[in-house]
Amino acid sequence: GDSVTQTEGLVTLTEGLPVKLNCTYQTAYSDVAFFWYVQHLNEAPKLLLRSSTDNKRTEHQGFHATLHKSSSSFHLQKSSVQLSDSALYFCALSAGGNEKITFGAGTKLTIKP
Amino acid sequence: EAAVTQSPRNKVAVTGGKVTLSCNQTNNHNNMYWYRQDTGHGLRLIHYSYGAGSTEKGDIPDGYKASRPSQENFSLILELATPSQTSVYFCASGDERHNSDYTFGSGTRLLVI
Numbered sequence: 001g002d003s004v005t006q007t008e009g010l011v012t013l014t015e016g017l018p019v020k021l022n023c024t025y026q027t028a029y030s031d032v033a034f035f036w037y038v039q040h041l042n043e044a045p046k047l048l049l050r051s052s053t054d055n056k057r058t059e060h061q062g063f064h065a066t067l068h069k070s071s072s073s074f075h076l077q078k079s080s081v082q083l084s085d086s087a088l089y090f091c092a093l094s095a096g097g098n099e100k101i102t103f104g105a106g107t108k109l110t111i112k113p
Numbered sequence: 114e115a116a117v118t119q120s121p122r123n124k125v126a127v128t129g130g131k132v133t134l135s136c137n138q139t140n141n142h143n144n145m146y147w148y149r150q151d152t153g154h155g156l157r158l159i160h161y162s163y164g165a166g167s168t169e170k171g172d173i174p175d176g177y178k179a180s181r182p183s184q185e186n187f188s189l190i191l192e193l194a195t196p197s198q199t200s201v202y203f204c205a206s207g208d209e210r211h212n213s214d215y216t217f218g219s220g221t222r223l224l225v226i
Contacts, residue, residue, distance in 0.1 A: 033214075044203065044219045045203070047214045090155060090156065099207060099209065099213065100146070100158060102158075103148075103157075105153055105155040106156075
């Protein structure tokens with residue numbers, strides 16, 4: 001089956017620094033869509049970014065990600081983090097026209113002043 | 114405003130008791146999903162539905178049942194609750210478009226003692 005791997009369980013950064021959250025995946029399908037969801041404390045996960053086009057940069061709220069099928073990756077980046085970016089970030093994929101989304105284990109991002 | 118509403122927000126249940134978690138959506142989405150969230154495991158799919166009267170097993174269905182009596186409502190049922198089912202449960206809705214994203218509810222925090 002499909003799988004999503006997020007290698008960092010916890011990332012702590014100082015405000016103003018750049019961040020890169022890693023996401024790699026495995027799927028037998030070429031028809032895929034990728035998502036980044038963000039979950040703030042005691043809130044529901046909310047869609048941050050989505051992409052299904054290889055090598056195309058997608059941006060939203062200062063974050064960006066590029067799907068690279070050659071390396072099976074969809075890393076999330078931001079050039080300068082803010083205190084309000086502290087949250088849990090999930091990478092996820094939907095493949096083969098499947099309505100189900102498979103989520104990674106999540107990366108908890110903590111930003112310090 | 115379209116939304117996914119879960120009830121209750123918090124629940125304490127005794128081992129062996131029956132627990133019903135409810136979800137209502139006003140998005141007019143065909144598809145609905147139940148996930149549980151545990152630290153280190155991300156979001157794992159329990160049951161899902163393609164429409165009224167339909168229920169399908171997800172990745173971790175054991176110990177859970179689901180019911181979809183209408184387009185708007187989707188319930189998760191624990192017939193004999195166990196402490197291992199202590200978790201945060203999220204309901205989500207999504208439309209039937211190819212590789213669509215989800216809208217999540219605010220979650221139900223369940224403690225089984």
